[in-house]
Amino acid sequence: MKRATNQQPRGITWKAFNHLEDEDFVDDIALLSHSQKDMQEKTRCVKTTARSIGLKISHSRSKVMKINTKSNSDVLIEGKSVENVTDFKYLGNYLTADGNTSREISARIVMASTAFYKLKNIWKSNRIMKDAKLKLYTSHVRSVLLYASETRRTNQRIESKLRGFEGRCLRRILGIRWEHRVTNKEIFERTGIRPIVEEVKKRRWRWLGHVLRMSKSRHPLIALTWNPKGSRRSLYSNGCLRCNLGLPVQLSSNLQHYDEDLECQTVRPHLLAGDMYITNIYFPPPTPSPLKSINTHDHLIVGDFTKLGVCRHGRSGTGARGPDDRKPADLDKQVR
Incomplete structure (x- = not known):
């Protein structure tokens, strides 16, 4: 990558006198530029350099994300246009051009619900102690919901969704029905689990x-x-x-x-x-x-x-x- 990007600065302005040209994660390369012209030229240099050492850019797995730009020009690889996307999934997270995490939060709740449902026989069992059930919940369900929560949106709407999901899970584990009229505060006192919103803030x-x-x-x-x-x-x-x-x-x-x-x-x-x-x-x-956005599999990111x-x-x-x-x-x- 140094051979391909050191010829001329075409990346985004990163520090006072430095540019951020690319970010690499194993065999995934993310290129950054402020314009379509610079991105196209940089892509050409990377393709030429990769070919000299026996590597090839996968056209089908490459994507372009345009951020705050009106340019309609496509980035070409070997004469073929690279698909333009507004969001993509990377390392288990949905990343979007506008920074909206609604889809990611919904997907996390669905995955956590699936993990919880797979253990339904354990939650129903009277032979398994409550402490064992709570440990299984923390390790198999809650961990799915908290994945990459350090940089996730935590406004009131999303906090309400997280509280609601965890409340339903804990009530199911403890065998508490709605007519029992048990508050969430009492549930957390019984289980000894830190509320999920506080856990997100802690992380x-x-x-x-x-x-x-x-x-x-x-x-x-x-x-x-x-x-x-x-x-x-x-x-x-x-x-x-x-x-x-x-x-x-x-x-x-x-x-x-x-x-x-x-x-x-x-x-x-x-x-x-x-x-x-x-x-x-x-x-x-x-x-x-910038670090998390550009660590994508063969993604080219161009724009303002x-x-x-x-x-x-x-x-x-x-x-x-x-x-x-x-x-x-x-x-x-x-x-x-």
């Missing part, structure tokens, strides 16, 4: 802590402060990437200061234990980060990456108040 904080402790050259850390070229409309519905990861909006413009907070002996243990959460902050739909929802420092859009405009002094009101 988000732990993952965010790992990212903030990475070296400054790592892509996940760069993605938190990445400012794409161009502009996007005011109050874009998908929000910014930092908000999607659960990063306190007051500190999103100063990651170094926030990293010091994570290392604080009095704060970090509570964050890692999941005892400290952000409240009164809207977590918008998770926009695929401002639609990924990564807001600039200061004001977001025209005349709108961005999340970075808030005062750091309000942190105590948001964190408990």
